[in-house]
Amino acid sequence: MSLCPACDAPLRSGLPAWHLTCTACSYEGSSLQPHILEQATGGDLDEASRHDGLAALRQANFARLLERLASTVSRKDGAVPRLLDVGCAHGWFMEAASGRFDVVGIEPDSAVAEATRARGLSVRGGFFPDVLEGDETFDVIVFNDVLEHIPDVNATLRACHDHLVPGGWVVVNAPSRKGFLYRLSKLLARVGMAGSFERMWQLGFPSPHVHYFDTDSIERLGRRSRFELASRMSLPSVAVRGLYSRIRYSRDVPVAKAAALATAVTVARPLLAVLPPDIEVWLLRKA
Ligand SMILES: [Zn+2]
Helix, strand or coil: CCECCCCCCEEEECCCCCEEEECCCCCEEECCCCCHHHCCCCCCCCHHHHHCHHHHHHHHHHHHHHHHHHHHCCCCCCCCCEEEEECCCCCHHHHHHCCCCEEEEEECCHHHHHHHHHCCCCEEECCCCCCCCCCCCEEEEEEECCHHHCCCHHHHHHHHHHCEEEEEEEEEEEEECCCHHHHHHHHHHHCCCCHHHHHHCCCCCCCCCCEEECHHHHHHHHHHCCEEEEEEEECCCHHHHHHHHHHHCCCCCCHHHHHHHHHHHHHHHHHHCCCCCCEEEEEEEEC
16 A cells, blocks of 8 residues: 555545545545656657747746746845756756756756757756765756656655755646646546546656645645745646647647647637646745
């Protein structure tokens, strides 16, 4: 029997069996196994997609997030704050952040890391925190669509504590279990239509979701590694982009179907804007 990473209570299997919910708190997880090391290098993420319209949405949201970080993260000595981007992929967030922060990225896919490095960005190939020096510290560590893929989330947050300056920040940008699309997919799964629920968890992907966080579970997880939840924000339109990516990057969805779904999602966007946000950003501060 596995235990809840947020509160240590037993987890129970949901429907389907790989879906886990805590018997005591709001945490949701999965027993899905990442296969990222078996994935062909070069990955599923296509650098060419930078030029599609939905990538522009993602860039806009990175800009929004960076506005918040610029007004939140500072250094007493007035120096440029140091930012670590864990799972930086093609370095889009690093590029956006580089005017305001001294930026370092970590990327496990060696081909992607190499390509991003070739564009002049400081990227280390490998995993967090293994590729850091033991005494290396940052002012802020960012996980953009990354923390929900990491099985041992407590070890990762402890490592963040070790590699942050006093008063440093962890930024968790992740899908929310309270989001409208996630709740809708759960409802559909209960009546026998599991497709969108499986897609939300990225079932069958090289690196599926192993957690679905909300504010309560993030707060509990943060406290375990001596962080306090200082603020949060939502990025509603990324849900559209995220859904599209989940469609687009799945090799088994035909292009025509992916395009039709993306169009439907785009049409639904104004409605999604007034519903519970599917993407939240939590800012945890080292005590
Ligand atoms: Zn729990």
